[in-house]
Amino acid sequence: MSRKIFIKDNIEKLFEKIERALQKANSPQRKVKVVAISKTFPASDIYYAYECGISDFGENYVQEACKKMKELADAGIVWHFVGRIQSNKAKLITQNFEYIQSISSIEKLKLLEKFAQDHNRIVKGLIQVNIGRERTKDGVDPAEVINFYHEILKINPKWVQIQGLMIIPPPSEAPRRYFAELRKIRDSCIEKGIPENMVRELSMGMSDDFEIAIEEGATIIRIGRFIFGERPLKQNP
Numbered sequence: 339m340s341r342k343i344f345i346k347d348n349i350e351k352l353f354e355k356i357e358r359a360l361q362k363a364n365s366p367q368r369k370v371k372v373v374a375i376s377k378t379f380p381a382s383d384i385y386y387a388y389e390c391g392i393s394d395f396g397e398n399y400v401q402e403a404c405k406k407m408k409e410l411a412d413a414g415i416v417w418h419f420v421g422r423i424q425s426n427k428a429k430l431i432t433q434n435f436e437y438i439q440s441i442s443s444i445e446k447l448k449l450l451e452k453f454a455q456d457h458n459r460i461v462k463g464l465i466q467v468n469i470g471r472e473r474t475k476d477g478v479d480p481a482e483v484i485n486f487y488h489e490i491l492k493i494n495p496k497w498v499q500i501q502g503l504m505i506i507p508p509p510s511e512a513p514r515r516y517f518a519e520l521r522k523i524r525d526s527c528i529e530k531g532i533p534e535n536m537v538r539e540l541s542m543g544m545s546d547d548f549e550i551a552i553e554e555g556a557t558i559i560r561i562g563r564f565i566f567g568e569r570p571l572k573q574n575p
């Protein structure tokens with residue numbers, strides 16, 4: 339089977355499963371944005387997925403992403419940064435990505451805001467929450483999300499538009515509780531007066547658990563292997 343047909347079949351299956359999960363969640367009218375996570379896969383694979391109706395792609399490594407962006411410059415792809423934000427890459431990230439899903443500190447947010455303003459460029463941002471409270475992972479502590487929003491409101495960023503929350507839960511047999519917890523955090527932010535447009539998006543759910551995430555309220559799912567197949571063993575440092 340050609341790579342193109344493999345990817346096309348996977349995307350058709352994915353769209354069907356999303357439809358079914360939305361029916362099950364009783365919200366057939368909710369829009370779920372699919373961000374295809376294309377790390378380690380070549381620009382040609384991205385183009386095949388793009389031809390099947392996927393317009394948003396996510397990458398974790400800036401250099402790797404920028405190479406593919408050059409190859410695909412004319413396609414009109416929306417790029418999401420989902421990796422760890424290193425300060426020395428913040429400028430490249432703001433210059434090249436439309437969405438930055440992994441904002442996890444006020445310092446980084448200020449840095450992104452500065453570069454976005456310098457480049458006269460509006461970017462969309464999500465706050466990464468460390469939902470599994472893992473010491474090795476980036477992200478705002480779940481108990482601190484409301485305070486984090488209050489800090490954001492003080493800075494009042496104009497170039498980085500904060501639109502919601504993102505999680506990368508630890509591997510788990512029972513991921514539902516993490517998705518449900520993020521939804522509760524979002525709801526309590528709204529109750530406590532955080533503007534709804536700053537907490538609207540919930541980016542949660544990957545290849546193994548996106549249906550559960552959709553049932554729990556995901557508006558953005560990040561899908562790698564389900565579309566592109568297994569990744570080759572780690573290439574990046």
Ligand SMILES: *Cc1c(COP(=O)(O)O)cnc(C)c1O
Pocket residue numbers: 375377398420421506544545546560561562563564
């Ligand atoms: C790799 C990755 C994904 C996609 O994972 P799959 O299990 O391949 O769907 C989603 N989000 C982030 C942040 C990733 O690094």
